Amino acid sequence: MKTDVNSLPRKHLFDLPEGMIYLDGNSLGPLPRAVKDHLGAVVTDQWGGHLIKGWNLDGWMEQPMRVGNAIAGLIGAPEGSVVMGDTLSIKVYQALSAALEMRPERKVILSDSGNFPSDLYMAEGLIRHLGQGHELRVVAPEEVASVIGEDVAVVMITQVDYRTGRMHDMAGITEAAHAAGAVMLWDLAHSAGAVPVDLAASGCEFAVGCTYKYLNGGPGAPAFIYVRPDLVGGIRPALSGWLGHDAPFAFEPSYRPAGDIERMRVGTPPVLQMSALEVALGVWNGIDMEDVRAASVALCELFIAEVEARCPQLTLASPREAAMRGSQVSFRFENGYAAMQALIARDVIGDFRAPDVMRFGFTPLYVDEADVRRAVSILADILDNRLWDDPAYRRTARVT
Amino acid sequence: MKTDVNSLPRKHLFDLPEGMIYLDGNSLGPLPRAVKDHLGAVVTDQWGGHLIKGWNLDGWMEQPMRVGNAIAGLIGAPEGSVVMGDTLSIKVYQALSAALEMRPERKVILSDSGNFPSDLYMAEGLIRHLGQGHELRVVAPEEVASVIGEDVAVVMITQVDYRTGRMHDMAGITEAAHAAGAVMLWDLAHSAGAVPVDLAASGCEFAVGCTYKYLNGGPGAPAFIYVRPDLVGGIRPALSGWLGHDAPFAFEPSYRPAGDIERMRVGTPPVLQMSALEVALGVWNGIDMEDVRAASVALCELFIAEVEARCPQLTLASPREAAMRGSQVSFRFENGYAAMQALIARDVIGDFRAPDVMRFGFTPLYVDEADVRRAVSILADILDNRLWDDPAYRRTARVT
Structure with a gap:
């Protein structure tokens, strides 16, 4: 060794x-050792001391972008391309629904049997809910690259198998997906903080992941979503919550998405949970x-x-x-x-x-x-x- | 006085x-004073001390139901009819999508101009995403009860107007909705912990709400959703995440919803945030x-x-x-x-x-x-x- x-x-x-x-x-x-004191201070000084003013004084509103940028650095994503919020399942739904809209003439979501069940369940729910004749096609992990046909709208793969640890070739599968004209969505649940990931180099359109595993954000820590920067302006989010609005505090009657990755935000962010994650990410400094x-x-x-x-x-x-x-x-x-x-x-x-x-x-x-x-x-x-x-x-x- | x-x-x-x-x-x-010490103990003793075992030892997995039951008591809902998770915007989406499926022949979501914008935005996103010709109809608050026509699938109203405090008559509007054959969805963001609510008596099908306002759950505290108990078994969630599965840890290849309100759960719950909320609800004891x-x-x-x-x-x-x-x-x-x-x-x-x-x-x-x-x-x-x-x-x- x-x-x-x-x-x-x-x-x-x-x-x-x-x-x-x-x-x-x-x-x-x-x-991570730093969490307890920091979270105690967030509770006492920020929530307790600043109350509603915390949204401005303590940067709560920008936190999902700030933390997203910290994670971007660990997964080869450029600044401004990752935002935090919700759970991994919700982020899968956002990415999948956007991907299907990018390929309206194609009806297949391709995944593999090593994917985490919730990803498959979310795809099932989305398909049934849309009622537009989509199909979830699940193949063996080793078959993925070779079966991406021209009916495939999106290839949705968890890079590292939660059961066996089997790792997919991100560059290779993304290339195969693109060669067939499909959109590529990576789930990095077991990758972020575990293996080097180079999202930008892969050219994939979407990536999602959670932060309570290798990123040590604590039980139920928020998820992240990455959208390739050249595409984000064209996405009309299915989950169009107020914090994805271009001007959430203008309280306009109609939804108008933010110009950037913030359009993938939905509701009020979980500040306590997000603060635990933010300080937890400090252990990656200089690594x-x-x-x-x-x-x-x-x-x-x-x-x-x-x-x-x-x-x-x-x-x-x-x-x-x-x-x-x-x-x-x-x-x-x-x-x-x-x-x-x-x-x-x-x-x-x-x-x-x-x-x-x-x-x-x-x-x-x-x-x-x-x-x-x-x-x-x-x-x-x-x-x-x-x-x-x-x-x-x-x-x-x-x-x- | x-x-x-x-x-x-x-x-x-x-x-x-x-x-x-x-x-x-x-x-x-x-x-609430009790939060800091409790959350500190959750961090140190549960997450830090029990790590993965916390899901069983500390009841993290059942917490969304346990907290839901505590809130049910404040909004006139029976035990087992309320579950926690996600954000209010996501819960609106879940309720709306289920409501539209209950009235497939009707195409209108009726709301009022006093509703919180995010509810309207979520409806817009849902409609556009479904692409099935639905329409969001927004009327003045005082007109709601009188304009519920037979084309209305669901009436979605925030009971208390976030700007003016104007409060709708829950019983009366629900009755008007039902008389017209529409489904009723109440947003209790400014009601839960603020005014007496009797969901069961109203007969409404769905209610949603947040917990960081009058329920003092902290910034970004999780949302709740109520489904009328006789209906929950018929709902096929659009957001079909693994924790809404009947047996999440069996890791079955296909989604099979839980028999009860737990089917409205989606992903891994935010344990830290949920624990702050749970102890915060203690201030309501005996009130x-x-x-x-x-x-x-x-x-x-x-x-x-x-x-x-x-x-x-x-x-x-x-x-x-x-x-x-x-x-x-x-x-x-x-x-x-x-x-x-x-x-x-x-x-x-x-x-x-x-x-x-x-x-x-x-x-x-x-x-x-x-x-x-x-x-x-x-x-x-x-x-x-x-x-x-x-x-x-x-x-x-x-x-x-």
């Missing part, structure tokens, strides 16, 4: 429980995503090697080739649910996705080589001694 | 800046909305009488009859913007809405008779001595 996985010593910026090895930053990032990637690959490689050497009961579910993986590694195990519960009971936090996937996220800002080695030791102990075979770890109805 | 306006002594539950008279709770409610209403009417009556006696420069913009008003009073004044800035500089906080409306919200939980008298004294001083005529108070481009 060429890269020193301990070269990003930022663990001190996070408030991790003593003794816990947290391998679930791909689901919910841990608490090169290529360094994060190198460290992440090294941690993932180490984890795979150690698990395969010490836990023969598990089968790798993620691509073996690092270039094909995001920042997580998944293994299949028929008793995966119980084994994950046993691991969690020993303070090694990963998660489980039905039917049999044990999922581990590697986040070099606060996970190091020693954590990986210790996690595998505990996992091997659980498997070798069948410690998962305990009534306490039986599956219950709700699995989060 | 029969009602003692000081009979709701809850000022101690709020953290109001020393010396400030806050008459803008109709825009952003002040900080009867009829008492709040009586105190609010008394405060508004006192304010009108005092202003009319001492500030002849101003003209009442709100209905004179208390039964026709919500919990705010507005006056017109051609130099209203500057006068409001001068008032704010003296720590009496109201707000301004173009073109000439000075708006004052009365919230008996933390505003009392002495506040009203003092506010009018300061206002009279500003007007009598033309203190508003100062370059510092000239209008700037952005007015919030």
Whole structure:
């Protein structure tokens, strides 16, 4: 291994429980240390002290753009092309509906079976709601690039598969979509803060993502949307809320979209949540995503090697080739649910996705080589001694 | 005055800046004292300490229903009929799109010119997006009940006018809508926590509202949606996100709506914001909305009488009859913007809405008779001595 996985010593910026090895930053990032005091000040000094004046005094109104610009820097997007708000599902709907309007003669939304279900559900709802004969076509991940026909209006792909960590070739698929005349929409839920992303270079029309995973914005942190700058002026948002209006405080009777990416805003932004995210993004100051990637690959490689050497009961579910993986590694195990519960009971936090996937996220800002080695030791102990075979770890109805 | 306006002594539950008279709770409610410590604990102990386990351990997943039930109690809705999430604009879209599907043969959304612009904008966006020949018809507030024709699919009305405080007769308009075969959608932005609302008795199909005004949930607090319980099972949400799925964590390939109001959920809820709101709602414990209403009417009556006696420069913009008003009073004044800035500089906080409306919200939980008298004294001083005529108070481009 060429890269020193301990070269990003930022663990001190996070408030991790003593003794816990947290391998679930791909689901919910841990608490950056700066959040508590900052959010306390936002509550006390801004909301409590300035009340309504906070919208101006404390920059609440511009915050969705300010935070969007901070995220733009992490995903290869130019200043002014990303804005925050709502949830990822809502942002998917906004992008999809705009994309369909850009290709009125085409009726297919193409996605893959590795996409996160909510993206597919939102597409279904949109199609049914429009009643214009659109179709959601879902193919296997490896087929996407080769099946983009001239009936495809938009290709909607989550770059990194939430279950297996399989990573799509952003440049290649975008190129294939464009060659077929389709619009490209990337969901960066498991990419932003996890792998280098170069949206501008890809030429894709839309990208969306969430901020509570690798960006550590806290539970329910707002989503982001990117629109390619040359296109934004032509988009008529389906969700045309007042804060996407060109002059929201003129209270005009009719909607007139803002000239820029702000037209993708909808309602009043969640200031407390947005403030937690804004300060959380401070941990990325001075970081090169290529360094994060190198460290992440090294941690993932180490984890795979150690698990395969010490836990023969598990089968790798993620691509073996690092270039094909995001920042997580998944293994299949028929008793995966119980084994994950046993691991969690020993303070090694990963998660489980039905039917049999044990999922581990590697986040070099606060996970190091020693954590990986210790996690595998505990996992091997659980498997070798069948410690998962305990009534306490039986599956219950709700699995989060 | 029969009602003692000081009979709701809850000022101690709020953290109001020393010396400030806050008459803008109709825009952003002040900080309930309990929020800071609770939110700090949510950040440190729940997010920081439990991380991903917070979804189960701390009840984050059920919070939108739990908070919805607390709000249901304030708006005359039965348990299980209200759920939280997103923004008011998004909830308007959900309700409107469902309403249009319930009346496929009708093409008109009827609203009034006193509605908040975002509701009208969302309707415009929906109509354009659907492309099915719908029409947004906007009439004067006093005409609504008499113009509901058989082409009207849905009547969408904000009960209390954001500018004038004019209050619609919920029972009467709902009855007129139903008599014409239309669906009724109420926006309770300026009603929830301000006036008694009896959704169940009205028989309306849908209601939506926000929680950062009279419910003091903080800037950007989540919205709520009510669906009449007998109808919810028939609704196919346009915004069909995973948390509205019957089994979100089964990750099924197709959307299958939850059996109840949870189908109106969309994406991951904003846990920090929702937790601030949940604890903020504690100030309503043991309160009867009829008492709040009586105190609010008394405060508004006192304010009108005092202003009319001492500030002849101003003209009442709100209905004179208390039964026709919500919990705010507005006056017109051609130099209203500057006068409001001068008032704010003296720590009496109201707000301004173009073109000439000075708006004052009365919230008996933390505003009392002495506040009203003092506010009018300061206002009279500003007007009598033309203190508003100062370059510092000239209008700037952005007015919030």
